[in-house]
Amino acid sequence: MEEPTIRRITVERESDWLRVQGNIEKGLQNSLDARLATLPGGRDGPAAKGVKRELEERIKKVRGCCEDVHEIVLVANARSAKKRSK
Numbered sequence: 271m272e273e274p275t276i277r278r279i280t281v282e283r284e285s286d287w288l289r290v291q292g293n294i295e296k297g298l299q300n301s302l303d304a305r306l307a308t309l310p311g312g313r314d315g316p317a318a319k320g321v322k323r324e325l326e327e328r329i330k331k332v333r334g335c336c337e338d339v340h341e342i343v344l345v346a347n348a349r350s351a352k353k354r355s356k
Contacts, residue, residue, distance in 0.1 A: 298329050302329060306318040306321075306322060
């Protein structure tokens with residue numbers, strides 16, 4: 271299966287970055303809720319309760335990957351900006 275493309279965005283202010291992070295969190299939570307809703311009994315049913323923890327762990331891994339990529343890009347951008355200012 272082909273990996274999805276990760277789109278890059280430029281964020282100039284911290285407030286914009288916090289908004290982007292909030293949107294990512296909402297998207298992940300909506301995805302979790304949608305998956306749980308497809309199970310017998312809906313998102314609050316016994317089947318959902320059985321898999322919710324596992325799905326939350328998977329989402330936590332996705333968040334971790336996003337944060338790792340974010341840190342790498344910040345370091346690269348900082349080095350690039352430092353070179354341009356010389």
